[in-house]
Amino acid sequence: MNEKVVLKLIRAEERRQAGVINLIASENYVSRAVRAASGSIFTNKYSEGYPGKRYYAGNEIVDEVERLAQERALKLFGLNPKKWGVNVQALSGVPANVFVYSALVKNGDLMAAQALDQGGHLSHGSPVSLTSRFWKWVHYGVSKETETLDYDGITALLEKEFPKLIVAGFSSYPRRLDFKRFRTIADACGAYLMADIAHVAGLVAARAYPSPFPYADVVTMTTHKTLRGPRGALIFFKKELEEKINKAVFPGGQGGPHNHQTAAIAVALAEAKSPAFKKYARQTVANARVLAQELQKKRWRIVSGGTDNHLMLVDVSREGLSGKDAEKLLESAGIIVNRNAIPFDARPPYNPSGIRIGTPAVTTRGMKGGDMKRIAEWLDGVLRRALEPAVVKAEIRRFIKKFPLP
């Protein structure tokens, strides 16, 4: 590449990514093959429409790529193509969710989702998201005692409110979801059940986390988190919803699909079908468990007492820190996390009481349980100011050389 300014920035970002311990729960490192497809010549092509029904000529190869991505997506999640379809064009997770809402729920009608400050996502009806401009929302949450979803409370709330669609899904909830229970609640309300498995898609694909497919009407997911693909999204739907949802994506919400991303998604889906990926997903969960246990041994309070997926929330407020302080302190030591609200947080969202820690990225680099113990030592030492951030940063730079980026 000849454009020197951007090339310099790319190299700098490469060095940054290589030199830190990345514990952002929603990030990962894609393979070279995914990067090659994402940077491919497919970026040149306009192809509004769907395979076989395009509004532009010259799409015979794009059609093949899109059909391949669809086939691989259905196969990966073990779905019967007579019963399920998938749209691979939504550009990212938020638009994917908005398209589903607009396909299935009238403006002004009520939907339900997990509260943002108890693990949900902005696109699940947060007041700052356009999803709250067009639809009304009722939010459910966790029990104060266990910090896990209170299904009896959710049942009582939603059977009173009668939402038209229920979202089951999260950005910062460390436990399994009971999709069967959500189905029962949806049936009692006569509501659609939409699972948003953006975070755990790769774990579900590898059977390392419960699958929503036996219970949901629609499943949305991003492709760039645990699924380890390029930035993008997939919308799976029961066949009878196909026309509504496809129309909501194009022409309802988007124009031309990003074919280079579709190609890269197709690559990632093939990779996710491999035995190596299965092993990766299991290791991601095992690593999260070890890290949570090690932090607990060092007297850190882990929200809900642990994790059974790829992420955990640490309540740093009990140690006199805010989430923002903790995030900054760790960044100065070469450890990247994000601040996050904890359930019933007394602090504001911009500077909450917790940090979210995830293991998908470090597991891709090949780290295992012993490495999690080492990371727990650094986290604890830096946050308690027993270790000098600059010293830890230098140690991490040496340590991380054993774990090259793909």
Ligand SMILES: Cc1ncc(COP(=O)(O)O)c(C=O)c1O
């Ligand atoms: C549950 C959930 N849904 C949707 C999204 C949105 O994805 P994107 O950032 O690709 O729009 C996220 C991203 O963090 C998420 O966690």
